[in-house]
Amino acid sequence: MGAAAEVTQRTPGSPGGRFGRWLERRIPAARSVTLDQRRIFIFPSLPGLFFLLLLLLILLTAINYQNNMAYAVAFLLATLFIIAILHTYANLAGLSLHAVSATSAFPGQQSEFTLRLERGRRASHFGLRLAWPGGSDTQVSLVDRDSAELALFVPVGTRGWHHPGRLLLESSYPLGLLRCWTWVDLDLRALVYPQPLASSVLPGGSSERPEGATVPVSGSDDFHGFREYRRGDSLRQVYWKGLARGLALQTKHYAAFADHSAWLDWEAFPGIPVEQRLSHLCYWALQYERGGEDYGLRLPGTEIAPARGEAQLARVLTALALFRIGEQRQ
Amino acid sequence: MEIQGAIDSAVAEVGTVLLGKEAQVRLALCCLLSRGHLLIEDLPGMGKTTLSHALAEVLGLSYKRVQFTSDLLPADILGVSVYDRTDASFSFHPGPIFTQVLLADEINRTTPRTQSALLEAMAEGQVTIEGETRPLPEPFFVIATQNPIDQSGTYPLPESQLDRFLMRLQLGYPDPQAERQMFLSKHSGQFRSGALRRCLSPQQLTGFRDAVTRVHVADSLLDYLQRLVAFTRQSREFAVGLSPRGALALLDCARTWAHMNGRAHVVPEDLQAVLAPVAGHRLIPSGDYAGDGQALVDLLQRSVDVIGR
Amino acid sequence: MSVPFGAASLIPRNALVWIILSQFALLLPHLGRLPVWVVLVYLLTAVWRLLVYQGRVSFPGRWVRIALIGAGFAAVFFSYGNLLGLEPTVALLLTAFALKLLELIRRKDAYVVIFLGYFICVTAFLFTQDLLLVLYSLFTLLLVTTALVALHRPGEHRFRVDTLRLPALMLAQAFPLMLVLFFLFPRIGPLWTVPVQSHAARTGVSDFMKPGDVSSLSQSDEVAFRVRFAGDIPPRSELYWRGLVFSVLDAGTWRSLRYHELPAAELRAPRLEPSGPELSYSVLMLPTQQNWLYSLRYARSPQSGVLATPDFRLYSPVEVEDQLRYSVNSWPETPLETELSDWRRRTELALPPASNPRSRELALGIRAESPTDAAFVDAVLAYFNRENFVYTLQPTLLSAPEPMDQFLFETRRGFCEHYAFAFTLMMRAAGVPARVVAGYQGGEINPLNRTVIVHQFDAHAWAEVWLEGRGWVRVDPTAAVSPERIELGLEQAVAGEGSFLANSPLSPLRYRGVNWVNMLRLRYDAWTYRWQSWVVGFNSDQQYRLLQDLFGTVRARTFVIIVLASGALVLLPVAWLLLGRHRRRPPDPAERLYLAFCARLARRGLTRGRGEGPRDFCRRVAGTDPALGQWAEEFTAGFEELAYASSGANDGARAQLKGLRRLLQQMPGRAAGASRLVRG
Structure with a gap:
């Protein structure tokens, strides 16, 4: 594989085509966005169009009955509609959106995108709806608080970086007659791991390098717990403080797991296509992690030393997810 | 002014054992007088221990030091209940936390579990052991130290927990003159308990707190504070802006600082004096900003106008 | 959440x-x-x-x-x-x-x-x-x-009352533009006919009259119409608002002539040559669901849609369903119809045969004693005045087959219609053409806006007799019985009886004696008059006049500009309020002064950095230019005192501000020596 193509997916439904490119220029991607007139669009909503019909009806009543007060109501409501443009706009203006984080996910799962919404000069913002096309949507009001953190879920596609596309933020507060909205690109992306795929071949085991089968107990630094003193335990490890408090004689027990560590090796799957290999490796990484064993990863150009725990799993899966994926926009 | 004199003598007294660090000593004192916990981040051997012990001495407070290691357990700090055979009941053996000034040395060496036990006690001013709540002494200060360089095998405090410390200070190397003087002094870095004179009486200590609440904060100053806070929230150099709690801490310290300097009102310089230690650890630069926290504070101070337009 | x-x-x-x-x-x-x-x-x-x-x-x-x-x-x-x-x-x-x-x-x-x-x-x-x-x-x-x-x-x-706040604000913001639209939006006629009120009661004077009709109307305190005179208001005894003329007495009921009863020659209203002083006024009439309009006699209206009748009244070809405003010119002294046609004379003399024989006999008796028709009229009035007739709102019900005989010789208690009826009957019996006129008499003058308010209880009936050479002359027999009714109004006329608005105990009109109630009522009526004439009655004529008064000749382009400009004028403040980047509070005077101080120092090359506090800046100034040092320190100390040490504006702060302003003016000049030093 020569030039690594950027493998990203955009969720269907977000603006594309010419409008998308125009949006790209007008509202460029950024980790945090403060909404101003360049970014906010406004148009009568469906109830707003019905409201205009109602105005027409009242106006016709006024004309046919030659009724000046009916005229007055028609004009008052028409002006209210115009004033509502400003109020609806003000409900969105000044808000700022910040990208906080995105969780990694396996294909077909949903990634959790965390955003923070901060209020502007106005004391309160009501009825803000946030949605990623194709993902979940949520409604939030900022009243008596400066900011709110929200989680939105977006289904992810295949391995690599997943860009959820533009986020829709809309509101029709206060009257619901106008819809005010914006599309923001928060420059958030979620890592999509390879799809785990079981394989009969066990990659590596404790192959090649004899990875220390036994680790000297004293050499370990990992404090594990106490256990009752047994004859032969080093006096240096006796928990003297406990003894002083009147507890039974105990020794500090250090972690000294001398279990074997496995290598997940790219070369263990000869003749299998790239994606499938990664899927197998991913499967085994999960298996080892579940089994509580140390495991390392060897990919062309990458090597991760054996360990276990969440951090190790994340390291390994990230390496697998980003294998031969262009590191654009990082 | 009586209180100002007391403060000056306390600073001078600490200065006899910690040379050339007057500014930091003042800030540390300001932190403690604002009833906040202090985080000192520096390399070993810069006088972190000396500073904390000396502060406790001049304030006349009881002092204990706990070296945080990876095998330290929450019970090692908080204390345990032990079954006493003689009167057939459990008796509580208080841990080192039951003191007025606690030096938590190298707090990032211990596990998050132990860290959070300490942080919880700091936040609540009490500890709960085996379902029983015990109040901590009054006042209660934690001075925690952290080694920023040697990170291997450590558990750095999470950013959200840094907020629990009112100030973060760096001591830094002493200036050559002070260092020279240190070489010649007879203490030669060794600090013995009881060597320093107590400078503030308990009455003065409680009276100080009351006086601080009476320090006047004008609208113009609040405007300046709000401009500062708004800048951290709006500017793209900041990933996270100053929280309302952070802003409040800033104002609190500025008040104390003003009172320490014998003023009944807060001036912008007070706010600026405490800006770096109070805001430095609460501000996180955004990904595309090259500078560190200190640079960020400088940027903040330079960019926000003191006078409103 | x-x-x-x-x-x-x-x-x-x-x-x-x-x-x-x-x-x-x-x-x-x-x-x-x-x-x-x-x-x-x-x-x-x-x-x-x-x-x-x-x-x-x-x-x-x-x-x-x-x-x-x-x-x-x-x-x-x-x-x-x-x-x-x-x-x-x-x-x-x-x-x-x-x-x-x-x-x-x-x-x-x-x-x-x-x-x-x-x-x-x-x-x-x-x-x-x-x-x-x-x-x-x-x-x-x-x-x-x-x-x-x-x-x-x-x-x-949870129910929250404070939800009201935003909509109240929005409606308040919408209000000015609504006014602009209201006064500028072109008014056009109805596009199609619409269902109208079907059950609405016809109020006011009706087009027939039998004894008891008007007195029942007098129980109502509703306003019939309001009149505004261009000049002085004539005395109230002259305010006879003619609405209907009853020429036909039919089965004990007076009624007006039907349209089909008129011969072709009598259909057109004769156009008279006006004489005497002219009264010019406009009437704002409330809906009656009737056709006739009210005016003083000899009335002409320049308004289209207001027509004149052969008996010198005004009427509207369509029923008055909405309030109607019409302007009228009247010449009260113009003789009406000095030449009477045969048909007219016949009609105005007609009486049902053999009705009320005693009344006729009485009339003929008095006529025989009078030398002329005019003297006869006076004699009949004198008769009413002399005999003990009572003017009352509670007349005895007339039940006999000959009601006027019963009234004139037995009960002798009557309201205006009884007297008008009896008088006209007697005139006709004696061969003098006469007819009953119905309408309103008098009215209340509102001193606050110089309008005459005519209420339903001002409803009245009187008579007109035709005299040779003088035409139709108004004769009010009620005045002969109760002069107070004409001079002072109904309330005074029936004061002794306590029957005025007896059925509406809460009517504010009953409390005219209580001064403040009366003032309040008149004030409200003045508002109502304005309201009715300016807002409810606003039409294309008024709109045209308003635009002309405000902007001169109105062309389509100017009109569009006016609409757009006033719209912008109204909306911009709202937009600014909502979206403008304005400060939380007005700039502090002390801070403004300090900025002036900085500006002065900047001209000397000493520029304060954005993040530089006053004390730090002052120290720097003193360090660089010792000549300015003392002044800068003094000013900075004063500013700090004002901006950071004092709370809020009070007299002390004002004095300090003044002192600081003076100090600013006393900036030390460039010392000659110092500048030479710098240059040298």
Whole structure:
């Protein structure tokens, strides 16, 4: 594989085509966005169009009955509609959106995108709806608080970086007659791991390098717990403080797991296509992690030393997810 | 002014054992007088221990030091209940936390579990052991130290927990003159308990707190504070802006600082004096900003106008 | 709080309460017109909906709803007899409005109810456009708009009064532009005919009269019309507002001539040569559902749509269904019809044969003693004055087959129509052409805006006799019996009797004696006059005049510019208020002064950095230019005292500010030596 193509997916439904490119220029991607007139669009909503019909009806009543007060109501409501443009706009203006984080996910799962919404000069913002096309949507009001953190879920596609596309933020507060909205690109992306795929071949085991089968107990630094003193335990490890408090004689027990560590090796799957290999490796990484064993990863150009725990799993899966994926926009 | 004199003598007294660090000593004192916990981040051997012990001495407070290691357990700090055979009941053996000034040395060496036990006690001013709540002494200060360089095998405090410390200070190397003087002094870095004179009486200590609440904060100053806070929230150099709690801490310290300097009102310089230690650890630069926290504070101070337009 | 979006399309409880509140508020102005069951439907649906909210009952099923709607239609039909008039339509709307509450589940249902609410608010104006109703409707509009706002605040599950604040602000912001549109929007005629009030009562003087009619009208304190004179208001004894002329006495009832009874030659109103002083005035008449208009005698109106009749009255070809404003010129001294046609003479002398024989006999007797017709008139008036006739609001009911005989010789208690009847009868019996005129007499002068308010109780009947060479002469027999009625008005005339507005104990007119009540009443009437003439009666003529007064000749282009400019003028402040980047509070005077201080130092090359505090800057200034040091320190200390040490504006602070301003002016000049030093 020569030039690594950027493998990203955009969720269907977000603006594309010419409008998308125009949006790209007008509202460029950024980790945090403060909404101003360049970014906010406004148009009568469906109830707003019905409201205009109602105005027409009242106006016709006024004309046919030659009724000046009916005229007055028609004009008052028409002006209210115009004033509502400003109020609806003000409900969105000044808000700022910040990208906080995105969780990694396996294909077909949903990634959790965390955003923070901060209020502007106005004391309160009501009825803000946030949605990623194709993902979940949520409604939030900022009243008596400066900011709110929200989680939105977006289904992810295949391995690599997943860009959820533009986020829709809309509101029709206060009257619901106008819809005010914006599309923001928060420059958030979620890592999509390879799809785990079981394989009969066990990659590596404790192959090649004899990875220390036994680790000297004293050499370990990992404090594990106490256990009752047994004859032969080093006096240096006796928990003297406990003894002083009147507890039974105990020794500090250090972690000294001398279990074997496995290598997940790219070369263990000869003749299998790239994606499938990664899927197998991913499967085994999960298996080892579940089994509580140390495991390392060897990919062309990458090597991760054996360990276990969440951090190790994340390291390994990230390496697998980003294998031969262009590191654009990082 | 009586209180100002007391403060000056306390600073001078600490200065006899910690040379050339007057500014930091003042800030540390300001932190403690604002009833906040202090985080000192520096390399070993810069006088972190000396500073904390000396502060406790001049304030006349009881002092204990706990070296945080990876095998330290929450019970090692908080204390345990032990079954006493003689009167057939459990008796509580208080841990080192039951003191007025606690030096938590190298707090990032211990596990998050132990860290959070300490942080919880700091936040609540009490500890709960085996379902029983015990109040901590009054006042209660934690001075925690952290080694920023040697990170291997450590558990750095999470950013959200840094907020629990009112100030973060760096001591830094002493200036050559002070260092020279240190070489010649007879203490030669060794600090013995009881060597320093107590400078503030308990009455003065409680009276100080009351006086601080009476320090006047004008609208113009609040405007300046709000401009500062708004800048951290709006500017793209900041990933996270100053929280309302952070802003409040800033104002609190500025008040104390003003009172320490014998003023009944807060001036912008007070706010600026405490800006770096109070805001430095609460501000996180955004990904595309090259500078560190200190640079960020400088940027903040330079960019926000003191006078409103 | 963050709510999943599906739940957000439900109606917050706060909104529900506001919707129910606005429904009842909208019902209130219609109460008097509606059958009782509509109110019951409102109560039922509101209780039902609240029980649903409490979870005690569920929403009605589809069939129940259909049955309820069917029942509503049927009930309206049975109450009104049809479904097409204005009242049944409004009743139907209101019923539907109430029933919709039972399917108020999602947000779109709420939109339907709220939009319907706006429309129902308008329907109230089709019945009356009274000032009080308009003020009340502003309140109902506020309630409906509040319901709309509450609908868009998700998650508010408790009733909150403060929801009112934003809609009140928005309506206040909308108000000025509404006024602009109201006065500038072109008024056009009706596009098609619409159902009108069918049950509306015809008020005022009717086109026939029998004894007892006018006195019953006198129980009403409603306003009939208001008049504004261009010049001085004539004395009230001259204010005879002619509305109808009754020329035919038919079975004990006086009535006017029907159109078909007039011969072709008599159809056109004769155009007289006016003489004597001219009165110019405009009448603002409230709806009567009748055709005739009121005016002083010999009246002409320059207005199209106001026609003259052969008996010198004004009338409108269409019934007055809405308030009508017309201007009139009158020449009271012009003789009316000095030449009487044969047909006219015959008509005005006709009497039913052999009725009221005693009255006729009396008339003939008096005529025989009088040398001329004029003397005869005086003699009859003298007779009324001499004999013990009583002017009363409570006349004895006349039941005999010959009512005037009974009145003149037995009861002798009567109201104006009795005297007009008897007098005209006697004139005709003696061969003098005479007729009864009905209308109003007098009126109340409102000193606040110089209008004459004519109430229903000013209704009056008098007579006109035709005298050779003088034409039709007004004769008021009531004046012979009770001169107070004409000079002072009905209230004074019947004061001894206590019968004035006896049926309306709360009428403010009864308390005219109480000074402040009277002032308040007159003040309100003055507002009403303005309201009726300027707002309710605003039409294309007035609009044209207004535009001309304000902007000169109005062309289409100027008109568009005016509309756009006034729109912008009204909207810009709102936009600025909402969106402008303005400060939280006005700039502090001390800070402004300090900025001036910095500007002065900047001219000397000492520029304060953005983040540099006053003390730091002062220290730097003193360090760089010792000549300025003391001054800068003094100023900085003063500024610090003002800006950071003192709280709020008080007299002390003002004095300090003044001192600081003076100090600013005393900036030390460039010392000659120092500058040389720098240059050297």
